Amino acid sequence: MYLGIDVHKRYAQVAVMDEAGEIVEEVRVENANLDDLAQRYAGSQAAIEATSNYYHIHDTLSEHLDVTVAHPKELTQIADTDKKTDRVDAKELARMLRLNSVPESYVPTDEVRKARALVRGRQTLVEDRTEYANKIHGLLSDHGITEDVKPLRVEGREFLRELSIPTPWDTLLESYLEMIETLTKEIRSLEQQIEECAGSLKETQLLMTIPGVSYYTALTIYAELGEISRFDGDKSVVSYVGLNPVIRESGDSRIEGSISKRGSSRVRWLLVQAAHNAVHNSNDEYLSRFYDRLARRKNSQKAIVATARKMLVSIYHMLDRGEVYDPPGVSA
Known part of the structure; x- marks a missing residue:
């Protein structure tokens, strides 16, 4: 049946x-x-x-x-x-x-599900905290307060608690500040679990050998990609994440457009941030040379996206072979 x-x-x-x-x-x-x-x-x-x-x-x-x-x-x-x-x-x-024509979706293992729950849970809490910070900025604007206050920082919250604004907005402000502090504690608690989880997995330990890749970035990449064996090759994983350029061909012309942006936006964003870190902060010669060469011919944004794609190709081969980050041994 x-x-x-x-x-x-x-x-x-x-x-x-x-x-x-x-x-x-x-x-x-x-x-x-x-x-x-x-x-x-x-x-x-x-x-x-x-x-x-x-x-x-x-x-x-x-x-x-x-x-x-x-x-x-x-x-x-x-x-x-x-x-x-x-x-x-x-x-x-x-x-x-x-008819054997069902387009199949990947079913994560229990290990991958736990990793996804942790990193996605953290992202939800961070988004909630940002929402309360935005509420505070709106409240300040409504009362003509133009100081550049950062509610997510301790000194910013101390400044806000010294403000004198009328009721009921003073009560609302205090409620928003308390929510930010509560969410911050929960985020820190989750980050501790994320760090422990990342430290216990072979895949994330490999990813953390990439300069500038933190335990959170490593666990997010692992959680969203799942088992690397399910991909046919590096082009498959690049396409899955949506970092592949869209190619348009007509007659003898071939135009390479912007990236497809399919798949996980959080992984794309993290890879771009990791590429920035590798190029500008971590002295990664392999990726820096690649970025500099492209940046001379294209704009910096296109160059950094291409560098993120290059990093993802390296990540695929690292996980596929069970190897630490070793650029000369990982070709695009």
Whole structure:
């Protein structure tokens, strides 16, 4: 049997298709009861979409079924359906599974999931803290206070607590400051766990041999890439991160445009920052020579993005070979 399972927050719509392509059962199941369904069709194949809550459901179903996780952006057959409903989506998943045409999505290991939870959790807290800092800047602006105050710094918060502004804005300001301090403590706590996690993994230990790559950058790269063996080569990992240039060909002309920006924006940003660090602060001769050569022909922004791509190629070969950073032995 082929089970197409359209997963939602609390329930799943299931379509069961036989070898002949006939639907033998359609049922809506609470997610908590999916284990019973899986046992009933044990040994069958199932397809689910990579939604935000798919980890637990994948693991539950995998106890009894051969589960394929479908890449949501590549499910064009479902996305382009004129009549899009849960039942239609479930049947389309079952049909594609039977035809062996489901575009598969990577399912991270438990180790990678833990790393992702840590670095993504930290990013969420940092974004929340920045939001409260922006609220403070808005509050100051509303009261004509033009000083360049930095609420994320201790001295900035001390200055703000000395301000005299009318009620209720004084209460709001104090609340925002307390939220910033609370979030800062939580971020530091997570950073300690991130440092411990990065220090315990072979992959991140290798990445930290790159000058200027911190434990946080190393763990983020590892968490977002996952197992390096899933990539066919360095071009595959560059494309996955979205640092590959978009090529446009027409007749005899070939134009190399901007990067595709597919994949994880946080990894792209971190790689660019790491490239800046390598070129301007860490005296990395390998990357510095590459950057300087490009910067003479192109603008500095294009040169630094290309340097980040060069670093990612090195990262791929380091992880693939299990080697420390050794530029002469890692070619682009």
